[in-house]
Amino acid sequence: MESKLLSDNILSFNEQLQDLQKQINEIPKVTIQSKEWSHDGDNLAIHKETGDRYLEKHIPFDQPFNFPPKVTCGLTMFDVRGKDTVSRVRVIVDEEKITAKGFTIRVETWKSSFIYRLHVQWLAYTIE
Secondary structure, eight states, rough: OOHHHHHHHHHHHHHHHHHHHHHHHHHHOOEEEEEEEEOOSSSSSGGGGGSSSSEEEEEESSSSSSSOOOEEEEEEEEEEEEESTTTOOEEEEEEEEOOSEEEEEEEOOOOOOOOEEEEEEEEEEEOO
């Protein structure tokens, strides 16, 4: 009788362990990479001319992802001005050409806006 009870308890424990393993295997794997990129140069046309201008910078990932991740970018600092005190400042920061190995940050400005410096924080992630 005791041996049957022990056998039933072991069987029940093994079933619970298998259920727990299934639940663990169903938890998605999240991979995240994040850094800041800075443009502090003073020799690019993005702040020397007027009209449509852009700057592109390829960002390689420290470790390649298994497939292209979702990527988001945001300005964390910028030194910009319009042509005069009443001009609007126009800046677009976007992520393009996303692969498992890296992506491109694209910064655009137009009309009479000038960009002297900027910092862009980026975050890339996958959920498997």
